[in-house]
Amino acid sequence: xxxxxxxxxxxxxxxxxxxxxxxxxxxxxxxxxxxxxxxxxxxxxxxxxxxxxxxxxxxxxxxxxxxxxxxxxxxxxxxxxxxxxxxxxxxxxxxxxxxxxxxxxxxxxxxxxxxxxxxxxxxxxxxxxxxxxxxxx
Amino acid sequence: xxxxxxxxxxxxxxxxxxxxxxxxxxxxxxxxxxxxxxxxxxxxxxxxxxxxxxxxxxxxxxxxxxxxxxxxxxxxxxxxxxxxxxxxxxxxxxxxxxxxxxxxxxxxxxxxxxxxxxxxxxxxxxxxxxxxxxxxxxxxxxxxxxxxxxxxxxxxxxxxxxxxxxxxxxxxxxxxxxxxxxxxxxxxxxxxxxxxxxxxxxxxxxxxxxxxxxxxxxxxxxxxxxxxxxxxxxxxxxxxxxxxxxxxxxxxxxxxxxxxxxxxxxxxxxxxxxxxxxxxxxxxxxxxxxxxxxxxxxxxxxxxxxxxxxxxxxxxxxxxxxxx
Numbered sequence: 001x002x003x004x005x006x007x008x009x010x011x012x013x014x015x016x017x018x019x020x021x022x023x024x025x026x027x028x029x030x031x032x033x034x035x036x037x038x039x040x041x042x043x044x045x046x047x048x049x050x051x052x053x054x055x056x057x058x059x060x061x062x063x064x065x066x067x068x069x070x071x072x073x074x075x076x077x078x079x080x081x082x083x084x085x086x087x088x089x090x091x092x093x094x095x096x097x098x099x100x101x102x103x104x105x106x107x108x109x110x111x112x113x114x115x116x117x118x119x120x121x122x123x124x125x126x127x128x129x130x131x132x133x134x135x136x137x
Numbered sequence: 138x139x140x141x142x143x144x145x146x147x148x149x150x151x152x153x154x155x156x157x158x159x160x161x162x163x164x165x166x167x168x169x170x171x172x173x174x175x176x177x178x179x180x181x182x183x184x185x186x187x188x189x190x191x192x193x194x195x196x197x198x199x200x201x202x203x204x205x206x207x208x209x210x211x212x213x214x215x216x217x218x219x220x221x222x223x224x225x226x227x228x229x230x231x232x233x234x235x236x237x238x239x240x241x242x243x244x245x246x247x248x249x250x251x252x253x254x255x256x257x258x259x260x261x262x263x264x265x266x267x268x269x270x271x272x273x274x275x276x277x278x279x280x281x282x283x284x285x286x287x288x289x290x291x292x293x294x295x296x297x298x299x300x301x302x303x304x305x306x307x308x309x310x311x312x313x314x315x316x317x318x319x320x321x322x323x324x325x326x327x328x329x330x331x332x333x334x335x336x337x338x339x340x341x342x343x344x345x346x347x348x349x350x351x352x353x354x355x356x357x358x359x360x361x362x363x364x365x366x367x368x369x370x371x372x373x374x375x376x377x378x379x380x381x382x383x384x385x386x387x388x389x390x391x392x393x394x395x396x397x398x399x400x401x402x403x404x405x406x407x408x409x410x411x412x413x414x415x416x417x418x419x420x421x422x423x424x425x426x427x428x429x430x431x432x433x434x435x436x437x438x439x440x441x442x443x444x445x446x447x448x449x450x451x452x453x454x455x456x457x458x459x460x461x
Contacts, residue, residue, distance in 0.1 A: 009160050010343045012405075050167065060458055067460040080436075083402070084429040085335030087328050095431075100459065106438050111405035116415045124438030 161228035175246035199263035213240030223289035272378035301338035301403035342406030
């Protein structure tokens with residue numbers, strides 16, 4: 001299962017995606033860069049940002065990517081990266097995307113993720129792949 | 138004191154229109170948007186709840202908060218300030234001044250809690266305890282030693298461990314009270330502190346990793362070994378401190394799980410792998426949901442749930458970039 005993710009200069013999510021057995025595609029760091037077009041089913045991993053209680057949770061680059069209809073149609077589910085220290089804002093971006101695109105929030109992990117998180121997500125993505133294949137046939 | 142005071146050797150006028158590292162700008166915005174003062178939290182609503190605590194519970198609460206006050210005082214007057222001379226960019230220097238000030242706000246906010254809930258005698262007793270408790274003093278000594286040392290990267294490690302690990306033996310208690318519907322306004326204030334410390338730990342840890350890029354592999358390994366050694370030294374001391382505080386109310390084992398969980402997060406903020414296995418980081422779900430109201434929701438690929446997120450009072454986002 002393809003994993004599309006955004007990761008800022010601190011690279012937390014980048015490092016998590018790199019540990020997965022599944023292929024991944026990083027969204028560009030700069031908002032002015034062209035956003036990729038993805039032609040196959042994928043899962044999105046997004047961290048949460050915010051300069052206020054309820055502003056800018058979803059990274060702009062993620063919004064730009066999802067504004068493309070074709071990308072949205074291939075979005076199977078979302079995984080959130082976050083920190084419980086942010087209270088009710090924990091993984092808010094992933095919740096927002098799940099709500100807005102009407103896809104399930106599949107998993108959440110904190111910071112770089114633990115070994116268990118990597119294993120859980122790998123296995124979860126395996127089973128998603130299988131389910132998609134079964135539906136297709 | 139005979140120590141030589143180190144200051145930044147050269148200062149240019151700071152230009153926020155030329156940011157070298159985007160993270161500096163992002164963190165500055167986040168910190169200033171998060172700004173708060175204890176006067177905005179209606180602490181007096183906790184007076185009745187305070188009266189329902191036993192004497193042991195009151196003593197514990199007072200001691201926990203003086204311990205936290207000490208850490209915030211160190212971080213405000215020494216820790217964050219000691220990072221300024223080694224900053225890589227002028228904007229990083231500015232962020233540290235914000236962190237230093239906010240730590241002083243945190244330190245003062247405990248005094249607001251005290252003056253609202255406790256008597257002068259109780260307050261004086263708790264502060265006396267904080268100067269006499271060996272584990273607490275030792276914790277302060279270990280950290281201060283590294284702040285005074287001459288290795289800038291070790292200072293960042295010590296600082297990140299303070300922000301992301303050392304506070305949590307104390308933060309546990311207000312989350313525990315909150316999960317029992319006690320001292321809930323105090324818990325709201327502590328949650329604001331917890332949120333700030335997350336940004337501080339993230340930022341100082343990030344700057345540590347930027348600094349690591351500039352040293353050779355031998356030094357990298359030395360710093361990694363040092364980090365785990367320091368964490369272990371602090372951890373052993375935290376375990377003792379936890380027993381000193383929480384044994385009278387029987388919560389020490391539960392607190393330790395919270396320590397393990399946060400030690401892992403501190404390591405991750407420094408770019409290292411978690412050290413404690415999941416078998417000892419299974420924080421009491423009530424504590425976790427006091428920290429983050431939706432943290433105990435089940436999202437495991439198989440639960441089949443859509444987003445069940447209830448944002449509550451803030452439903453509409455102000456994002457303007459969505460096209461659908």
